[in-house]
Amino acid sequence: MSDEDSSSDGPNWQIPISGTVKLYLVQAKLSAQDISELLSLAERHNLRVSKLRTGEEVTFQLCPSAEQSDVVITNVRMRKRLERHIVWDLAKEKAIVTPDWLRDSVEQRAILPCGDYAALRELHETTVENCPDSDCGSEEGTEHTSSEGLLVASEIEQPTELMKAHYTSRYACLRPCPLICPNQGLVRQLAIIRRSRELEGKDTSALSYERAISVVKAYPHKLTASRLAEVAKLPAIGEKMLSKITEYVDDGEIEESQTIAVSARFQALSVFTTVYGIGATTARALFDVFGLRTLSDAEAHYACHPPSPARAERDSKIRARAPSLGIREALALRAELEEKIPRAEVEAMHAVVMAELAALRPGCLSTIVGGYRRGKAESNDVDIVITHPTLRSGSDQVKGLGELLVNRLYDRGLVTHVMHLSSFRSPDALRTAHWDALEKALIVFVLPPPALRAHRRLDLIFAAPEAYWTAITGWTGSKMFERDLRLYAKERGLKFDSSGITRRRDSKAYIPRSEREVFTVLGLEWLEPEMRNADA
Ligand code: DCT
Numbered sequence: 001m002s003d004e005d006s007s008s009d010g011p012n013w014q015i016p017i018s019g020t021v022k023l024y025l026v027q028a029k030l031s032a033q034d035i036s037e038l039l040s041l042a043e044r045h046n047l048r049v050s051k052l053r054t055g056e057e058v059t060f061q062l063c064p065s066a067e068q069s070d071v072v073i074t075n076v077r078m079r080k081r082l083e084r085h086i087v088w089d090l091a092k093e094k095a096i097v098t099p100d101w102l103r104d105s106v107e108q109r110a111i112l113p114c115g116d117y118a119a120l121r122e123l124h125e126t127t128v129e130n131c132p133d134s135d136c137g138s139e140e141g142t143e144h145t146s147s148e149g150l151l152v153a154s155e156i157e158q159p160t161e162l163m164k165a166h167y168t169s170r171y172a173c174l175r176p177c178p179l180i181c182p183n184q185g186l187v188r189q190l191a192i193i194r195r196s197r198e199l200e201g202k203d204t205s206a207l208s209y210e211r212a213i214s215v216v217k218a219y220p221h222k223l224t225a226s227r228l229a230e231v232a233k234l235p236a237i238g239e240k241m242l243s244k245i246t247e248y249v250d251d252g253e254i255e256e257s258q259t260i261a262v263s264a265r266f267q268a269l270s271v272f273t274t275v276y277g278i279g280a281t282t283a284r285a286l287f288d289v290f291g292l293r294t295l296s297d298a299e300a301h302y303a304c305h306p307p308s309p310a311r312a313e314r315d316s317k318i319r320a321r322a323p324s325l326g327i328r329e330a331l332a333l334r335a336e337l338e339e340k341i342p343r344a345e346v347e348a349m350h351a352v353v354m355a356e357l358a359a360l361r362p363g364c365l366s367t368i369v370g371g372y373r374r375g376k377a378e379s380n381d382v383d384i385v386i387t388h389p390t391l392r393s394g395s396d397q398v399k400g401l402g403e404l405l406v407n408r409l410y411d412r413g414l415v416t417h418v419m420h421l422s423s424f425r426s427p428d429a430l431r432t433a434h435w436d437a438l439e440k441a442l443i444v445f446v447l448p449p450p451a452l453r454a455h456r457r458l459d460l461i462f463a464a465p466e467a468y469w470t471a472i473t474g475w476t477g478s479k480m481f482e483r484d485l486r487l488y489a490k491e492r493g494l495k496f497d498s499s500g501i502t503r504r505r506d507s508k509a510y511i512p513r514s515e516r517e518v519f520t521v522l523g524l525e526w527l528e529p530e531m532r533n534a535d536a
């Protein structure tokens with residue numbers, strides 16, 4: 001999912017490896033399959049993981065006894081059981097974690113906070129203290145409880161019980177949604193109506209369909225007439241929506257969806273909006289005012305009605321050398337930009353970007369987010385969240401990186417257009433607690449030869465280290481999952497967005513140290529990215 005092996009990060013990682021973190025695996029209560037998976041993760045050759053607080057890179061090393069280890073990995077959850085394998089006093093000197101700590105640390109290529117994965121409640125505190133994620137222990141944590149009003153997540157009142165995810169929940173962030181659900185045919189038909197409402201500017205109706213789709217996506221049974229009574233009670237399913245669903249169950253299709261799909265207007269508006277820079281309002285004007293019906297009509301139109309020159313939204317202080325993507329260029333590139341990007345190509349793009357970045361600023365961490373992270377076989381664009389792991393100097397290291405990287409990629413012929421480039425912003429009057437800790441570069445990218453050099457949309461999000469995990473959560477999606485995540489946070493007195501979590505009453509910012517902690521702070525049961533597919 002993220003950068004799992006060193007090859008995907010390019011050849012130029014220059015941070016010295018300064019040590020090893022020694023692991024001991026308690027094999028009791030683990031299946032043979034789990035044991036072999038965990039051993040191979042721990043022994044993965046040359047895998048470097050970063051200490052999030054210091055940026056130091058280390059490797060994992062298995063060791064034959066608990067005494068010699070830094071971290072003990074176990075599925076045992078009870079003191080008596082654990083004492084059969086490790087004496088209690090020794091256990092208190094180690095970080096004792098569940099197997100997920102190793103899995104997630106390898107996936108994120110970072111030593112994740114052991115406290116989040118403590119295997120035994122009685123050993124939580126000593127596990128936090130003994131976690132090899134920093135060399136300065138808990139002192140650093142206190143440092144971040146600064147006068148600016150920052151809190152580390154371990155210091156806030158954690159919700160005592162996490163909300164359980166279930167398909168009947170009111171919030172999409174609490175409804176596990178697979179990529180493909182048992183009622184995908186119905187979802188497709190509802191999505192046509194939703195899209196038509198959006199194209200016609202009927203946003204409220206579009207949102208009702210979007211909500212209903214996210215509820216159907218989570219419904220775990222194949223819909224039949226006998227299940228309609230239950231479906232009627234689900235959130236976002238009003239009378240009208242139920243009649244559409246009933247129609248689908250009875251006839252295998254929805255008449256309105258069929259009519260829309262074949263209508264010349266829907267087809268024209270749909271195709272116009274596939275051009276970057278043409279939104280629903282412009283598309284309607286092209287159809288209604290100028291009488292255009294096809295893409296060649298649009299090309300002819302823009303040839304004699306030059307659009308106002310495209311201006312990328314840029315911070316006045318930032319200079320991108322690459323040109324903006326105007327409508328004429330977007331029309332010319334439309335066929336390529338419309339192609340879906342297979343996973344292997346997403347990974348190749350990520351590897352190239354990270355290799356170029358490593359030459360500029362060694363030691364950055366990254367995760368491919370968006371649809372790719374949710375398991376989509378093909379993506380419309382590529383989204384990557386990037387940070388530098390050194391907490392103390394990280395924001396300085398990350399600051400300005402978007403501009404530097406985009407210009408470097410342009411000089412190397414890897415970027416052809418820049419649609420948006422923004423920099424970190426200083427705290428403003430409305431957001432007293434924390435500054436906007438993200439930079440964004442929305443660009444058109446081409447792989448270097450000898451690859452097939454198709455133009456692809458690429459979004460790079462540069463996060464200060466304290467915003468890395470919220471940026472990952474915020475950019476993983478899907479859209480409806482994110483919408484309800486923000487709503488759910490709001491109802492709990494918090495504000496969530498990709499740049500952070502703040503408590504509304506005093507604007508204090510929480511700094512999560514893993515994505516799991518983002519969920520915990522918000523009071524949510526963990527959902528794998530593959531189960532966050534709340535959109536069609
Ligand atoms: N996002 C959001 N709200 C939106 C749009 C996007 O919260 N209105 C978040 C969630 C997903 C992430 O940004 C990336 O968005 P996209 O790239 O548009 O979607 P995707 O899920 O990655 O799917 P694809 O790129 O394949 O269309």
Ligand code: MG
Nearest residue numbers: 370371381383
């Ligand atoms: Mg995407």
